[in-house]
Amino acid sequence: MSKYLATVAAAAALLCATELHSAALAEQTTAQSFADLAKPPVDATPPPEYVRAIARSAYIWGWPMVNMMNRRAKITQAPEPGLLGGVLPVAPRGQIGMLHDYIEPSERFVVCPNQDVVYGLGFFDLDSEPVVIQVPDFGDRFWVYALYDQRTDQFGKLGQPYGTKPGFYLLAGPNWKGELPDGISGVVRSSTSLANAIPRVFQNDTEEDRTAIQSVINQVVVYPLSEFDGKMKTIDWSEAPTIPNPAQDGDTETAWVVPEKFFDQFPEVLKTVAPLPGEEALYAQFRWLMDVVAKNPDLKKAIVEEAVATEKEVIAPFFEWKHNGKPAGNSWNRSVNNAQWGVDYYDRTGTAKSNMFDNRPNETQYFYTDNDTSGAALDGSKTYAITFAAGQEPPVNGFWSLTLYNEHHFFSPNKRNRYSLGTKNKNLKRNDDGSLTLYAGLASPGKDKESNWLPAPDGPFSLYIRAYWGKKPILDGSWQPPKIEIVE
Structure with missing residues (x-):
């Protein structure tokens, strides 16, 4: 009996090992051959309803990333770090602007601001040139530098919750391969070249703390790596210049995604944001969509109409x-x-x-x-x-x-x-x-x-x-x- 059980156990072990090997081989083959898998032909003539269906999915998926592209385009028009309309911190690409107090109620850059922290804001192109972000000694004051890639995922861990030490930190893109100078405390990599930083530094609601925080936030400075000299730079943010804002802000957030323009900008997302694991098929469908409509004005019109409808029917309800x-x-x-x-x-x-x-x-x-x-x-x-x-x-x-x-x-x-x-x-x-x-x-x-x-x-x-x-x-x-x- 024991010999029979041993034989059965051995056979089961062999079967299990064979199945595991086959699964591993299949996974390896899939990973290696995805580029060779069949995809829809670009010279097909799909019905508009099919194209609209994929367009709706693309609009929902790509909305945050087009949003980020357009925010960067606006904010980085600033000729120098300052306050857009005297309200919003802005700066050229590769730098940040900082407030010196709570944000004003008239701000319309982003919904749901808070009045517990002093904010900063800046956008970068980290593959073109990394940036140095300074961390002063915040003492016991709560602070965190929220760093976002184009997907709006945070990257890096800079802040009081992480025990970050004062110093100079390098923010770099996924493809940057330059030389790291002495004096940099650490390197933080974004998964995309487009990235932004929004420092948050806690301030209590007293005049004493408004005064005490100034010397600290004046050292919250970001600049291109080429300007790094190992010395802590200081900007008096209370003297930040006002940059004229010709736009009328109104009552609602600036419309960062315009449905009628979305699919003109969407190919840039597919080009610059690498797929996450498992997204290759999604990207293939979206690229096919863009290739097909590029050759058919009627289908291009159909996906623009779908973008407008999706904004109203899917995106707008998220506000609740x-x-x-x-x-x-x-x-x-x-x-x-x-x-x-x-x-x-x-x-x-x-x-x-x-x-x-x-x-x-x-x-x-x-x-x-x-x-x-x-x-x-x-x-x-x-x-x-x-x-x-x-x-x-x-x-x-x-x-x-x-x-x-x-x-x-x-x-x-x-x-x-x-x-x-x-x-x-x-x-x-x-x-x-x-x-x-x-x-x-x-x-x-x-x-x-x-x-x-x-x-x-x-x-x-x-x-x-x-x-x-x-x-x-x-x-x-x-x-x-x-x-x-x-x-x-």
Whole structure:
């Protein structure tokens, strides 16, 4: 009996080994022969409906990357680092601009800005020339340099959560092979040549801290590698020049993706952004699409029409928070895979539309809603109480805040010039039991509660919680955002 069992075991082992070898061989063959696989002929005459179907998929997939291309084109027109219209930090390609205080409510470059940090912004072409980014000594102050590739994925780990030391760091593209000079503390590589940086440096809401932060942020400087001399450069960002902005910003975010122009720009994405593992077939279909429509004006017209329809039917609904991330309880949703999208095209495109330039999950978790706990739409004509039970404020190593946005995901100007409340505020009043109630609405909740009040517009608004450098309950989803209840 034992001999029989041994024979069976040996046969099973041989079969298993053969199957593993065959699977490995098949995988190797597939990887080696993809370029030789059959693809649709470019001289085919496909029905418009088929072409439209692929065009819709291409539009959804490529929307964030065309978005990045157009932001870079605009921001890098600046002749020098400064403030576009006196509001938005801008700079030529290869440099950054920095604010010296919270961002102004009139900013329209990107939706859902916050007023907890001092921002910077710059775009690069890292294969043409890497850039040096300076890290001053921030002491105990929270900071992070969010670095984004063209896919809007973050790359590199520069910030307080990573224990980054002061020094000079080189940002390089995937194909740069130059010589590294002495004095560089580390090299951070982007997966694409197009990249940008958005430094975030925490500042509390006091005049003392506004003064204290200046000497630090004045050393947040970026410049081409050719200008590196091993010495810390300083720019007084409070004296940054105003760069005229001829565009009228309006109430909504600048339209960075224009459907009628999308497919004229899309081939550049396919050329400059390398496929992720498994995306080769996707790229092949999209390239075929572009080849076919290039030879057929009627089909080109059809995909432009499809782009316009997809913008309205698919992209626009992402602006509603219920379509972003996943439910988090009490009518809130929370971010998923932020800035580490991989092949999560759903959340990548949704975030690019609703609140682009998230930090990665371990750096920040986001909670957002358009509704109160009953599911009714938030409206400034009512007053809402948002109560964190004692010990149940967002558990973070960095800081947290509750921000109020209007229906366009921007700040709603108010006489108090107040748009968020949280760690930065030193005068919040707690309830007798240690809980913290914040209020949102057009009308004052009462003189004794105004320190805890976020003024709202007379109409729809949304609420947004940021938890920077969250602790385990934030990261594993066990912390639940608070109820939002109408004050009777």
